[in-house]
Amino acid sequence: MKLISYIGDHPVYYSIYRALETIGFNIDRLDKVLYNIDLGNSYIAIRDIRDDYIFHLSHSFLINPRSLELLLKNKVVLYMEESWNKNRIIDKITRNLFKLVYKHPRSILITPTMRSSRYFQSLGLDNLHIPPAREEVGNERRFYITTIARAHPIKRLELVFRIADMLRDEHFLIITKPSFDQKYFKYILDMSRKYDNVKLVVAPDEDTKLNLLKNSKMLLHPADRGAIEYVIVEGLSAHLPCVCYKNIGLADELPEEWIVQEDTLENWVNIIRSISDNDYRTAREIFRNRFNIDGEYYKNRLKELKIRLEPFLV
Secondary structure, X not given: OEEEEEEOOOHHHHHHHHHHHHOOOEEEEOOOOOOOOOOOXXXXXXXXXXXXXXXXXXXXXXXXXXXXXXXXXXXXXXXXXXXXXXXXXXXXXXXXHHHHHHOOOOEEEEEOOHHHHHHHHHOOOOOEEOOOOEOOOOOOOOXXXXXXXXXXXXXXXXXXXXXXXXXXXXXXXXXXXXXXXXXXXXXXXXXXXXXXXXXXXXXXXXXXXXXXXXXXXXXXXXXXXXXXXXXXHHHHHOOOOEEEEOOXXXXXXXXXXXXXXXXXXXXXXXXXXXXXXXXXXXHHHHHHHHHEOOOHHHHHHHHHHHHHHHHHOO
């Protein structure tokens, strides 16, 4: 079956592409689709040429209400939904909207994290959990405490320098790239020149990035929030313990000992100091059991996706 696809290149979508291709879809990337659903890199829109079906993958119909038009036109819609219950007023309002849209017979709800999967289960909404899987990288030499994040205030790269100041005997690595906030990027550049135990690498190619991961001892993710945070999967693929804050989407799939519950400098430093050899084995096991794109868990998710799509492809 041949499809037309229009999508951004964020690696978090890689496992979805792989899933669709593995179960028999031949995906061609073109500039236009039957409906031009313009949402930057936050969606996949797919058209089945033969049967004129459209499959559309979006973070949320709340972000992209035009996907509701597809349901009204009797098309099949795949939603990748990252939401979970944050006990905000807006979350309480959207629960009924979620139930209305995601119970549509041609709506297939995909959740990338166990946190979002449990949330929709609590609303009585069936969903298929497909993790943001990738290939295994492995580890060669444990040297850097590594952070991978774009230079934006929401990623809180300044926290890395505060931690580095407390752990002068450790070597820190920040792999980053500029964002639209050039002032913050300049601030990070200036800060890196003041610390001899912090190395800054800007916009490396993928091979260089993977080699740096292979020579890391830990992934430090300082952001205080994030729906998924794919860098966690990258760290696990290199068998790295991943120290992050509790509001990160993938935090529920990591050991409690790696998670910062109270956002204080002391807590971050204490968790980093507590990492031991056992944590490297744990990271490897988590990756192979949950996030390995060649592993059994991911393959079973593909089988389930194929089963759910088959009624619409006859």
